[in-house]
Amino acid sequence: MRKSLFRLMCLMGLACSSMASALALTIRPTSSISIIPQPKELVEGQGSFTLTARTPLLAQGDSALTIARFFADKLNASTGFNLRAIASKAPRRGAITLRIDPKLPLGVEGYTLSASSQGITVTGRTGQGLYYGMQTLLQLLPPTIESSTKISGVTWRIPAVSIKDEPTFEYRGALVDVCRHFLTVDEVKKHIDLLSMFKINRMHWHLTEDQGWRIEIKKYPRLTIVGSKRIEGDGSVYGGFYTQEQVRDIVKYASDRFVTVIPEIELPGHAMGAIASYPELTCFPQRRVYEVRNLWGIEQDVYCPGKETTFKFIQDVLDEVLPLFPSEYVHIGGDECPKIRWKECPDCQRRIKEEGLKNEEELQSYTIRRAQKMLAKHGKKLIGWDEILEGGLAPSATVMSWRGEDGGIKAANMGHDVIMTPGSGGLYIDHYQGDSKIEPVAICCYASLEKVYSYNPIPAAIAPDKRHHIKGAQANLWAEYLYTTDIMQYRAFPRVIALAEATWTPQDRKDYKSFERRLNGAYIRLDQHKVNYHIPLPEQPLPGSKASASLNFVAFTDTTSLTLQTSRPITIVYTTDGSEPTAESSRYTAPIKVSESQVIKVASVLPSGRLSRVRAITFDKQSYSPAVSLSSPTPGLCTQTSIGDYYRASELSAVTNWVEGVAKTTQELRPDRVTNHMDEIKRKAVIGEGYIKIPEDGCYVFSTNLDQMYLDGELFIDNTDEVPKFSRHDKSRALSAGWHKVKFIFIGAVRGGFPTYWDDAKVEYRNLKDGKFTEVTAEMLAH
CATH class of the missing domain: 3.90.182.10 (Toxin - Anthrax Protective Antigen;domain 1)
Incomplete structure (x- = not known):
């Protein structure tokens, strides 16, 4: 399920980020070149270029100058330099030159980067390509270049390289669900920063839901007065929304970083935020008291397409929403819409008869087609989940295939554009990435980093002449169980980074082992942004199996041992004296023998020295607890x-x-x-x-x-x-x-x-x- 099924009392407790900068200076990735996504073409040269306080950033043209200023500010923050972006028509020795060349023989997001001891030139076919070229330049520098404060004692050296690069897919997306769990404006902006670092160019912003309406609509103030709040099971009130001014601010912030924000306004299902505010939008407004849903899962009460007033509401909402988003795409959901109310609603049945529809599935298709016409008035294109295929597809609709790949294959072969998002491909990154016995609660399932990385958005079942309809892929981060921003980041990273390479780098250039190595540099970059990314925890395998069933309290009667493994290769450290493990603690290399009661603390450690959360495993030496005698036991x-x-x-x-x-x-x-x-x-x-x-x-x-x-x-x-x-x-x-x-x-x-x-x-x-x-x-x- 795309969206489904508590207050998670969990401390992720990762190592203090204040230590990360110092550690990053002494421990480096295994290669000086650790670019993610892997460029299309990269040739290493001899020597290097050293960035100094006197290095100018020369920009050819106004657009290049804007980008040069952006990156000068980033470089100045970490180096402590006062680098200046200067308008110039020609490169010169010892400079970093930024230029845009519309005739560059690459796609619109393509760029070239040439670095030698004499200087650096970054050329983009467009401003977007130039921006990506500069992001690559940052990744050629030591990873602490991402620090927001000055780092001392670093030589800011860039290896000599020649790069020619462009993405394989035009759509490289990440869904952010702020309905189940709200993100502040600053948290959304931080996430945008992280996406743009790795050349993700779409943020699908899920703004309306059964569990909350998150965007201001001035014509319908109850949407935020009522619809943005829900009463949790413990009686507390959870809420939040964005004003239209805040939305404009976020959209511009993203645009400045070449991330297009695609809003999702859900219909006809997942609409309880709106229905609780305006009950007349549903089929039976008098049936019960409608409240913003505080359960996950699917709501049976949905918009009533039998009433013309429902479509007026949708039109009014879109008329306010669409001008806020320059994106050509708008997502209208279209998924998981129970039709039980429609079957018994006289207005819906009348609509089916008047429009010559066969059934409720075609009534949903009718609703989607009307929404498409509303979008077209604003020059927008419709995206919907693959349920919009049911009952007939709106002519110019783009399909997001989430229930496996079948919907995407069908839509592409019909000539519709498709964005692949299947959970079966690992792209539901709200799923587990480690042993569920010790990881924060998730909805279900398992989506490993390697599975995300290995996903190919073009299934073999798509006809060769239709494969151009696959526009790319998206990682979906549904927020039912993302109770804190820390947990949200823990789910997102590094799997979003894997998706970035899966959609940018050509299939024949992808190499998961290389990606794992390069990820060590990316981790240090994330440290500078204080990101709570996932580090595989030490897990205990089931006896005779590679599967894990970790246990924090182990009873034994004689002797036992502790066997550990991780979901992907990483160093494990441990202590047996009650102290907290550090990067210098004993390395786990073989099962640890246990003969007396004790606590063994274990953690994983990255090459940077950063530790995972520490697990404390109690071993308790016991005698067998005696059984009791029941003379005449009664069942149950x-x-x-x-x-x-x-x-x-x-x-x-x-x-x-x-x-x-x-x-x-x-x-x-x-x-x-x-x-x-x-x-x-x-x-x-x-x-x-x-x-x-x-x-x-x-x-x-x-x-x-x-x-x-x-x-x-x-x-x-x-x-x-x-x-x-x-x-x-x-x-x-x-x-x-x-x-x-x-x-x-x-x-x-x-x-x-x-x-x-x-x-x-x-x-x-x-x-x-x-x-x-x-x-x-x-x-x-x-x-």
């Missing part, structure tokens, strides 16, 4: 259920309205399932108590998304305030064969957009020496 768990608006287990001590019962399995502890809204059920808490039968003596790992699990009378697993999804609190215990006392607590709550009623209530276990979890069955439970 005794339960107590209380109807009430609870958020955490600590609230249950004062509860008196318990109703007793029996649950045959742990799954029955979650008594209801929410499909759309929390008002479908009565919220409740459930406690299940009894015994669990352990098959044989051993050290057992338990995993559950229930709020709490007690084992042998002690609180064993505590997911309080956690996202009840992909448990990150697995724990082990040495247990004798037989019956052991257990208690499980289910709290029906919404935490950070995820309701516990969406998840199952299973409890899984495995012997520590085995590699497979097994669900606790009814036969294992008794009271």
Whole structure:
């Protein structure tokens, strides 16, 4: 799913960026040339050019002078120099010359760069090409050139090279979702800076959603008064929006960096931000009280295309939005639109009959075509998700293929332009990039850096004469689980950088091992911008498998060992004396033997010296916890259920309205399932108590998304305030064969957009020496 399913209490805790500059001066990437994206043609020469305080930036023409001033400011910040951009018609010795040559035999974004000991010349076919050439020049300098403050003791040397470069694809995009989690103006600008560093030229800005409306519309003030705020599961109010003036500011900021901002105004689905503000926009405005959705997932109430007033609203909104964005493209969504309301709405059924439509799918296509005409009045082109293919495609629409590649293949073969964004290709970078047991919660799935890098936007199934319709690709960063900007950056980088090379560099020039090496320089550049990028964590493999199932509490009875691996090659360091690991700590080279209780702290370390988050793994030497004797066990768990608006287990001590019962399995502890809204059920808490039968003596790992699990009378697993999804609190215990006392607590709550009623209530276990979890069955439970 493109958009779907808590308040994530997570400290990413990466090494202090104040140390990064000093480390970067002493530890360099393995090659002096670490350009990302890899240029189309690069020839290394002899010698180098040294940037000094006396180096002039000579610009030929007004556009080149503007770009020269931009880069002079960047260079001055880190070098401490006072470099000046000077208008000049001819290059001269010892200078950096910037020029634009419309006759340059490259594409509109192409450039050449020639560097020798005598000087440097950067030529772009357009201003955009010149800008990219200068970004490449920055990457030829030591990576601390990206610092916003003066770095002392560096020789600012540029190796002699000859580069001829242009992108493979014209569309190189990154989606930013500010509806689920809002970014300030400064945070958006910082993200734009990072995109432009690596020649990403489109920012798809997702501005309206079920979970919030984020752009000011002066004709409809309730869109921001009401639609920009939602009440979270804990009762707090979450909100934010951009004024039209702020939008203009951001769009210009991006344009100055040659990033085109493409707005997305969702229709006909994902519209609860608007419907909560103006209920008349939906089919049944009197049916319930409409509120900005505080759950992730898909909303069944959508715009009503049977009412002409709905289209007037859409036209009015677009009339205010479109002048703010120079982009030729505007995204209108078109995805995940349930049609259940349309099927029972007399206005929609009348529209279907009057327009000669076959069904509700064609009604959606009708809605998209009307939106396309509204855009055309402003000279804009429509982009939509691949659902817009259903019921007939608007004639000049561009398709974003997200549900795999099939929609893109079909659209391209029909002669429509396509932008590839499939999750199956790794381009949903809200997915995991490491072991879900230790990574911040994500929606699902796994999108490794290598998978993103390896994606080829042109599937073989597209006819050769239609392949020009593939305009490029985009990485989508949906924000359901991006609770902080740190986590947003952690998901985005370095995978956005991989997408940059995947769409810029020709297929025959791509080399993932080379990319990994060059990434070490890019990390140092990101350090200068204080970016919380992902560093692969040390993970524990399942016995007999390359898959990971990391565990922070390991019970053992005699001796054991700690085996570690990472999702891609990186140095692991560790300590056993309680101290925090550093870049100089012991290197992990083989499994660590453990014979006594202790805490081993582990981290990954980059060549720059920067560390990942530290994992503290507790090893607890135990005796087998004795089983109890049950003379006549009765199947199932005794339960107590209380109807009430609870958020955490600590609230249950004062509860008196318990109703007793029996649950045959742990799954029955979650008594209801929410499909759309929390008002479908009565919220409740459930406690299940009894015994669990352990098959044989051993050290057992338990995993559950229930709020709490007690084992042998002690609180064993505590997911309080956690996202009840992909448990990150697995724990082990040495247990004798037989019956052991257990208690499980289910709290029906919404935490950070995820309701516990969406998840199952299973409890899984495995012997520590085995590699497979097994669900606790009814036969294992008794009271």
